[in-house]
Every structure is written in C-alpha cells, then in structure tokens.
Amino acid sequence: MLQLALLAFLASFICYFVQWTFGQPMIDQPICVGLVAGLIFGDVTTGIIIGAAMEAIFIGNVNVGGATSAEPVTGTVMAVCFVTHMGMDQGAAITLATAVAIFANIIYSLIFNVLMSFWAPLIDWAADTGETKNVFIVHFGGALVMNAAMAIPTFLGVYFGAEPVANLVNVIPAAVTNGFNAAAGLLPAVGMALLLRMLWNNKTAIYFLLGFVLVSYLGMPMVGVAAIGAVVVVVTAYREMDLMDLRNKIKSLRETGVAAGTLSKAEVEEEDFFA
CATH class of the missing domain: 1.20.5 (Single alpha-helices involved in coiled-coils or other helix-helix interfaces)
Known part of the structure; x- marks a missing residue:
C-alpha cells in the first residue's frame, strides 16, 4: 500500500505544484487531475472518465480567496486509485470522492491560509536582500513545502484507506452498489445546478432553451x-x-x-x- 499511496501523493503534488507555481493553468480541475492520475496509475481511460464525471459535479465550484467550498484534487485522485487498483465500482468511487473533496477542503484551507502565512517573513527577507537567487529559492522552496503539505492528505487517505476499501468492496450488497451508482448519476445535475445559479438571467435563458431543444427533440450530440x-x-x-x-x-x-x-x-x- 505504501507504493500506491506514494503514487497518489505524486499525482496530487504534480497538480498542486503546477497550478500554484506556474500561473494557475487550471490543472487542479478534476478532468485534468483525472488525466494525471490515470497516467500515474497506468489507466488513462479510467482516469479521464472519472475526471470528467467529477468535473461535471464541481464545474460550478469557485474558490475565491479564503472562501472555498471543495477541494477536488484529493477526491479525484483517490477515486481513480480506488477504481483502478481496489476494484471499486465507479459510481461508488465518485460518490465517495465527492464527500472526500468537501472534507479535504478543511485541511486545504488550514494549509493554504494558515500554515503558509508563516512563510511570509522569509519572503520579506528575500525581497530585502535584493538577491534574485534568494527570491528564487524562497519562491520554489515555499512551493515545494506548501504543495507537499497539501498532498499529504491524499497519501494518508490511500495508505490507511485502501485496504479497508478493498475489503469493503467484497462485502457491499448489490443493492447498496446500485444506490451509489444512482447517486453518482445525480451528482452532475447538482454541479450543473450550482453553475446555473451563477449564470442564469433573462438574457441567457433562451440559449439554455436552445440547447435543451437540440438535445431532447433533435437528438443532437x-x-x-x-x-x-x-x-x-x-x-x-x-x-x-x-x-x-x-x-x-x-x-x-x-x-x-x-x-x-x-x-x-x-x-x-x-x-x-x-x-
């Protein structure tokens, strides 16, 4: 399990590090996280499928400053890990990952907004020295520390949770699994509803109606x-x-x-x- 947990740590770390060090290219979005996790866990197809499903759930999730609602990187990586290596049903993994993403947001907020505030004196010191080398070291050193800390919950979740999950998969009744699949099918609708709450107004309503007609009545892909x-x-x-x-x-x-x-x-x- 240690090797599997380290792979999960690496997937999370890559997504966090690239996101917060190189201009926020949105690699922390579930669909990108699923691709990265799929490459690391050796099943790109499953990673993209789970990432796309998670993206539909969190597409309306916007974190502004200290106001955060969910942290989908941890949830997506764990979902890909449990499906590819633990044999968990995809619907159950997505449902579990959604809860993990909301819970992990608490740890994410503590690390990002509290722990890293102690790094500020080093940043001031590097700026006062006027040395480019010091600024470079502090910048990337802080990135390594922060993003490694943010990836630790993923490591712990897989290390301590993989074996219980594997045992749980073997004893879950079919009815419960079907319930998880049904819940997973409804979660994207919740994500789209959250997005519509931010976008909906009288001027754009006609375009949503157009899309509904094209899909429902004309059968357009x-x-x-x-x-x-x-x-x-x-x-x-x-x-x-x-x-x-x-x-x-x-x-x-x-x-x-x-x-x-x-x-x-x-x-x-x-x-x-x-x-």
Whole structure:
C-alpha cells in the first residue's frame, strides 16, 4: 500500500505544484487531475472518465480567496486509485470522492491560509536582500513545502484507506452498489445546478432553451451542440463589436459638436435609438 499511496501523493503534488507555481493553468480541475492520475496509475481511460464525471459535479465550484467550498484534487485522485487498483465500482468511487473533496477542503484551507502565512517573513527577507537567487529559492522552496503539505492528505487517505476499501468492496450488497451508482448519476445535475445559479438571467435563458431543444427533440450530440454554441458566441461577439463601434462613433460626433442636422437620416435614427 505504501507504493500506491506514494503514487497518489505524486499525482496530487504534480497538480498542486503546477497550478500554484506556474500561473494557475487550471490543472487542479478534476478532468485534468483525472488525466494525471490515470497516467500515474497506468489507466488513462479510467482516469479521464472519472475526471470528467467529477468535473461535471464541481464545474460550478469557485474558490475565491479564503472562501472555498471543495477541494477536488484529493477526491479525484483517490477515486481513480480506488477504481483502478481496489476494484471499486465507479459510481461508488465518485460518490465517495465527492464527500472526500468537501472534507479535504478543511485541511486545504488550514494549509493554504494558515500554515503558509508563516512563510511570509522569509519572503520579506528575500525581497530585502535584493538577491534574485534568494527570491528564487524562497519562491520554489515555499512551493515545494506548501504543495507537499497539501498532498499529504491524499497519501494518508490511500495508505490507511485502501485496504479497508478493498475489503469493503467484497462485502457491499448489490443493492447498496446500485444506490451509489444512482447517486453518482445525480451528482452532475447538482454541479450543473450550482453553475446555473451563477449564470442564469433573462438574457441567457433562451440559449439554455436552445440547447435543451437540440438535445431532447433533435437528438443532437453534445459535440454538435458545442459547435453551435461556438457559432452563437462568435456571431454575438461580432454584433457587440459593431454596436460598440457605433456607440463610439456617436459619442465622438457629440464631443466634436457636430449638429444632428449635418448627419444622414440613417445616422440620426441610429443616434436617437441608442440615446
């Protein structure tokens, strides 16, 4: 189990380190974490599938400053580990991983917001010395310490939990497993609902209705819906650019004191419309 726990630690550490050291490229999102964990555990397909399922759950999860709601890296890595090496059913692993992600957020907050505050004096010292080498050492040294600390819960979860999970898999009744699968199927709907709470307004509602009609009544695959969505975005962007140019033109004419009578009829109508 030690080797398996070390692999889980490595997967979490890579995701944390790249995310917080190289400009936050969003590698800590479940779909990316699933890929990294799949590569390390030797089953890329399973890693991507679980990562995509977890992404649907946490797609509306946004952590701002000290206000955090979930920490999906630990949950996703553990889910991939339990499915690929413990033989756990995918639905049960995803359901368990969701609870782990919420619980791990407490540890994440303590490490990120409390423990690393003690690193601040070293940062001040490196800045005061004016030496690039000292800044480099403190920066990457702090990154190693912080991200290693954040990956420790994943290590402990796999090290102490892998064997009990393996034993539990053999005694779980089929009815319980089916219940986990049903719960896992509902969790993405919860994630989408959280996302809609932030995005929903009267102007965008029509686009959600369009997507629903395309999928439910026309049977269009998600890739096709995404392609249509991309076209709508481009068309809307061009329209907004044209309107912005028109507003800027009218504003410029007003600032230069051009009388409305010197404008064409169409331009006067446009000015009255946007006034």
